[in-house]
Amino acid sequence: MARLEVVPFSDEHLDEAARLLAARHARQREAEPLLPKCFEAHDAAHAEVTASWHAEGASGAAAFRAGRLVGYLIGAPRDTDVWGENIWVDLAGHAVDEAEDVRDLYATAAARWFDEERRRHYALVPATDPGLMDAWFRLGFGHQQGHGVREVPAHIDVRIPEGYEIREPREEDIEELLPIDLALSAHQRSSPVFSTRPLPTADEIRLEWRKTLAGSEEKILLGWLDGTPVACWSVCAAELSRHYSGLGLPERACYLAFASTLPVARGSGIGVAVTDASLAAAAEDGYTAMVTDWRVTNLLASRFWPRRDFRPVFYRLYRSIP
Ligand SMILES: CC(C)(COP(=O)(O)OP(=O)(O)OC[C@H]1O[C@@H](n2cnc3c(N)ncnc32)[C@H](O)[C@@H]1OP(=O)(O)O)[C@@H](O)C(=O)NCCC(=O)NCCS
The missing domain is CATH 3.40.630.30 (Gcn5-related N-acetyltransferase (GNAT))
Known part of the structure; x- marks a missing residue:
């Protein structure tokens, strides 16, 4: 497999990031058809990634193999009164071809978040993708909140x-x-x-x-x-x-x-x-x-x-x- 190259995320990555997000969403809808179909389309996915990227204080990373975008990760801070000195990776904040690559993306993006003294990191991750969840767990993350549908x-x-x-x-x-x-x-x-x-x-x-x-x-x-x-x-x-x-x-x-x-x-x-x-x-x-x-820690x-x-x-x- 070609070597992974990770660079800071920028505007020029939005189009390809939307392709990755639309593909992630299509995979997720195979497991959970209640999710909305419209985000399998490039334009709708593009609007979501763009909103994540345009959030105040957003920063992130983009990963390439052989010149092709294979993953991205974007995080932005939310209200510190509620979340502490934080970074949130929201619903459209990441997508990867290979789950393992999220660890390289995080390594690059989190260096900046740590330098900014934002030490509480929250990420919304598709529960339907055990491989992706596992890659996040191997970055020291754990379950905090479950979001369910029926x-x-x-x-x-x-x-x-x-x-x-x-x-x-x-x-x-x-x-x-x-x-x-x-x-x-x-x-x-x-x-x-x-x-x-x-x-x-x-x-x-x-x-x-x-x-x-x-x-x-x-x-x-x-x-x-x-x-x-x-x-x-x-x-x-x-x-x-x-x-x-x-x-x-x-x-x-x-x-x-x-x-x-x-x-x-x-x-x-x-x-x-x-x-x-x-x-x-x-x-x-x-x-x-x-x-x-x-709350996943709420036993009841x-x-x-x-x-x-x-x-x-x-x-x-x-x-x-x-
Ligand atoms: C979660 C919560 C709302 C559930 O409400 P509850 O009134 O206790 O629910 P029930 O009594 O109907 O059901 C609880 C269990 O008792 C079982 N049960 C139902 N009737 C029963 C009966 N007659 N005898 C014994 N058990 C019974 C239910 O099947 C259920 O078990 P299951 O989930 O394994 O099937 C309650 O535990 C609670 O208030 N927790 C604290 C606050 C909280 O966590 N709120 C939710 C935040 S997201």
């Missing part, structure tokens, strides 16, 4: 466990919903997730609920036990989520944005029932796909969603260099 069936039987009911929230329920919100944040802050996101205050949660109930963007379903809400699920149009766009956004997709059951009711079957009720509501609203995401969520037929389609991999 079909919305036209009909689904909702089996509500005994003693429970499911209905939408009303303004006067807000006070009783606070513990359910807090239960999710507390769970994410505990071992082994260790999220650093602070617990919301009661006033912040109340305000958020008032805004949500005043609007019509979210479909909220609550599970009630003996007149008390113990579970809350929220679904909205997938476009409204910053996690779902472009290559990762199936057609007619909704986003399961929030799910939390009070510890006392976990394992009772109410979560399965509210998930099924949410799918039934999504079908009524004309959605044909549902997406959701979870990372087992629950795949058991509800959400297939991982992208993983966010993470490496922090001390």
Whole structure:
């Protein structure tokens, strides 16, 4: 095989990078047909790579063999308040002919990121390509977040466990919903997730609920036990989520944005029932796909969603260099 030559990424590489991205996406769609077909076309893929490349502070690398582009890697920083001193390789941020070459591309691109003191590296990698994931793992990356997709069936039987009911929230329920919100944040802050996101205050949660109930963007379903809400699920149009766009956004997709059951009711079957009720509501609203995401270190969520037929389609991999 010809020797690999890696150079800094520049405008002149965009056209060939789009060819690689369109090919990556076509391969991925063979494994996950729910992903949008349009990005198999060069122009649509070109727009995605160009957007990654034009992100503020973007830099990257391009790899050649015998004068032909065989891979590229682009990263750009996101909000440091949320992500620390970071670099993100987004959905269109890399594509390679040979998985192993991503390690050479990273070696070149990351030298600059390290010099810029951006030591937290996040990469969205097709979950459907084990060889590519493995190459990232051998760069010191690990699973952080899973992004899953599933079909919305036209009909689904909702089996509500005994003693429970499911209905939408009303303004006067807000006070009783606070513990359910807090239960999710507390769970994410505990071992082994260790999220650093602070617990919301009661006033912040109340305000958020008032805004949500005043609007019509979210479909909220609550599970009630003996007149008390113990579970809350929220679904909205997938476009409204910053996690779902472009290559990762199936057609007619909704986003399961929030799910939390009070510890006392976990394992009772109410979560399965509210998930099924949410799918039934999504079908009524004309959605044909549902997406959701979870921390891979969240033992409950990372087992629950795949058991509800959400297939991982992208993983966010993470490496922090001390
Ligand atoms: C993930 C979570 C929402 C699941 O909700 P839940 O109400 O516990 O879900 P259920 O009780 O319906 O199902 C949990 C398990 O119990 C099983 N179960 C269902 N009915 C049951 C019953 N009658 N008896 C025993 N087990 C039962 C379910 O099949 C499921 O197991 P499986 O996934 O292996 O099939 C909940 O664990 C939770 O709130 N976790 C913390 C917050 C969180 O992680 N939220 C998601 C963020 S992405």
